[in-house]
Structures are given as C-alpha cells and as structure tokens.
Amino acid sequence: MSPTMVKIVALLLSLTLLVATHELGHLAFAKLFHTRVRRYYIFFNWKFSILKAKKFGGKWHFRFFNAQTPESWDEKNLAPEDQNNTLWGLGWIPLGGYCDIAGMVDETKGADDLESTPQPWEYRTKPTWQRLLIICGGILVNFMSALLIYACIFAHWGKDELPLREASLGYDYHQVLLDEGFINGDIIYSVDGNDVYEFADATSTLLLKDPQTVTVLRGDSLVDISIRDGLIERVNHEGPKNLMTARMPFVVKSLVKGSNAEKAGLLGGDSLVSVNDTMMAAFSDITAVFRQHTNDTVIVGLYRSGNYMQLPVLVSESATIGVYPVTDIPLLFPGYRHRDYTFWQAIPAGISHGWKTLVTYVSSLKILFTRGGTKNLGGFIAMGSIFPPYWDWHAFWDITALLALILAFMNIIPIPGLDGGHVMFTLWEMITGRKPSEKFLTVVQNIGLFLLLALMIIANGNDILRLLGLM
DSSP: OOHHHHHHHHHHHHHHHHHHHHHHHHHHHHHHTTOOEEEEEEEEOSSOEEEEEEEETTEEEEEEEESSOOGGGSGGGSOGGGTTOOEEEEOSEEEEEEEEETTOOBTTBOGGGSOSSOOTTSGGGSOHHHHHHHHHHHHHHHHHHHHHHHHHHHHHHOEEEOOGGGOTTOEEEOHHHHTTTOOTTOEEEEETTEEOOSHHHHHHHHHHSOOSEEEEEETTEEEEEEOOSOHHHHHHHHOOSOSEEEOOBEEEEEEOTTOHHHHHTOOTTOEEEEETTEEOOBHHHHHHHHHHSTTEEEEEEEEETTEEEEEEEEEOTTSOOSEEEOOOHHHHOTTOEEEOOOHHHHHHHHHHHHHHHHHHHHHHGGGGGSTTGGGGOOOHHHHHHTSOSSOOHHHHHHHHHHHHHHHHHHHHSOOBTBHHHHHHHHHHHHHHSOOOOHHHHHHHHHHHHHHHHHHHHHHHHHHHHHHTTOO
C-alpha cells in the first residue's frame, strides 16, 4: 500500500470511529429517556446509502447501495413493538454523521417535517434537562473516549519524552526564528523568566504567549533574545511546518552495498563529527556540507569505538555517501526517558494529558484571529497529512484521541448547526422559561449550516492551494 493510501485509510478509519461514537452518545441518551431515534447514520447519505439495516418482525433486514428505503420499513407500517427500532445506515460522504431524533429540528429536517401533534416519544416533548443531555451526549462521549484512548496508550506503550534541555546538540530553527536572533544549536531555557522544560511547551509558548524575551543556552552561556511584536503574524506569513527540531547526531546504522561510504571504509556505529577539519556533529550540518560538495571528495572525521579517525569519502551527485543513519531517538540521546504505567496509573495520566492537550488546542485558536490566521485552516488533506505514511497503531490512536478532543470542543461552540447551537437554545429555555419556535430554529439552523459550509470551503481550498504551491 502506498504512503498516500495508508494516510487515506487511517483518516477514514479514524473519522468513522469518531462519528460513530459521537452519534452513539446522542442515541444512548435518547434511548435512556425513551425518545425515538428514527435513523442513525455514519457519514451522510445524499442520494443513496452504502448500507441500511433495521430489525423488525423478529429479524434483521438489509439493503446495500440503496437509494429509497422500502415503505415496509416505515414505522407507520410496522407492528407497535417495532416502531421504536432505529434504522442503521452507512453513508458515502465522510463529512460527519447524524441521528434522526424524532421531534427535533436539526440538519436532517426542519419545522415542516415534524408531526403536527407533539408525541410523548418526541424530543420536543421531553423536559429541558433531558434534551440538554441528549444534545451533550455526543460531546461527552468524544471527550471521554479521548481520555480513555490516552489512558490505554500509556498503559500499553508507556510514555516517551526527550526533555527540552537533553537535546545535547540543541535545535535547528526555522528562518522566522533565526530572524529574531536564534542560532541553530541554541537550547531554550526560559520564556519571559519562566523556565521551560518540555519541547511542546516551548513551541506553544512561543506562538501563544506573545513572548518578549527568550533565554537560550548558547555554548556555555545563557543569552537573552528579544522577540519583536507580531511573531504570530510572521509565522502565519511563512507557514513553517516546524518552528524548531532537535539536532540529531550523525551515527551510521548501516551501509548501502557498493556505496562510496563502504568503499571508503566506514562501518556501522561510526559517529561523524567533522567534514574537512571543521567540527560539526549535527546530521543537518553535515548533510548541508555534502550538498555543497557533490561529485567531490571530502574528509570525514568520525569516532569509532572511542577513537578519532578521518577517511576520504566521495559525495555523490545526489549529495549522499551511501549510509543509513540511526534515527531511533533513545539510541541518540542519553537523556531520553521512557516511563511504563500500570493500568491504574495510566488513568490519571491519560486524563491529565488529555486535558492539557485540549487546553493547548483551545489556546491555539487565537492564531486564527490574527493577520493571515485563516491560512492555518486545513481540510481533509491537512487532517490526513498528520498521519504517518506507514501504519503505526500508536500514532493512529494518538491522533484519533486528538481529533476526538477537537470534535468535542468544536461541537460545544454555540453555532447553529452544531450541537453547541442546540445547547445554547436549550440553556436559554432553561433560564428564561421560553422555548424558541421550531420555525426560528429552522432559520438559524440553515444559517449555521451555511456558515459551516463556507468554513469547509475555505479549509479545503487552503489544502488545494498548498498542493499547488500557491500558499
């Protein structure tokens, strides 16, 4: 399977799980309060459904690639004991999903589609606190499932981390930070006088806290760097994929058979530390020199079993010498830490990590309201790009948990068309005692759906512009 197909499969599987659990949250609370759920759909089914299934008459009935639901499946034509049964479906447009809850104005129906006389099994006849829980069910399930996934990740794989100061060669910085006075090799120690110990905290603080002064370790000295106002705007303009990356040592893992490195006498385990008598232990620095000496012989300095030696090596036209470097972080950095968790230890660790991740995500939304911030919006291509090009269950579940948190938060925003819009109007009814009319809800629902469609067009349009190299 190609890397692109791996990303597509991972994204579709993740979205399927997220949509399924979200809608199950709505369905579970609806069933708890004896509210009829006519249809439960994963993905949207415009024109036709990939699958339809419903149980009545004591057995399950299925339709594949079906456009019109048989009249015999309609609840009005079923025996009383089957009228509460839900039609389960799988659509073909992976933009979400829905529960068709009887007596509710949502994306599946307006006021004109409701029964003329309210029925006891409809959403609109239920007490406000029950309706609030039905609406919040999807949000709660997404949030709780994210925390559960994080806990399971810690219980199964443990937690890996490289403390910020343990990257012995420092970090390579994007040009936007180099322009502020950073130098490749610097290690961030504090921001505005507050010590920073984790890589994620360093990058989020730079972007979200409007820092004035960053203190870095440069060589053996601490140096203060003054940050100009408007760093976020400059980051938006440049659009870096990474603001900073750890500088990796250049350690040979193995050699390409018949390569220039093999001919020169390099061996697995050699640690390259200089080129043409200039010391440079970082992989990025050494490969940069190789790019300047294509089809030329360079003198490579290296350590082998603790002994320093030099070898002449021919650099190919593609700026390589024919080695596979060590990329396993635990082997490259002595300060790398791994912690295993018992199941009971993983639960609070997962909750803490999930909450911290959510807070960071919510804080990052301020970037969208800065100049050029909408460039950071991404659609399905951007979502798929965060998955690795190879199948990795750890990465898959970690990303799925993040997307679950994002889905939970996005649905609590009080925008008509999302769960948050229903929550807002239900809370208004609980506070004022006045219920908005179905006609009003239909109008604001349509407005909300229009805004969501516009946002989706912008996000996926950004993806296309990035593919074309226009952004």
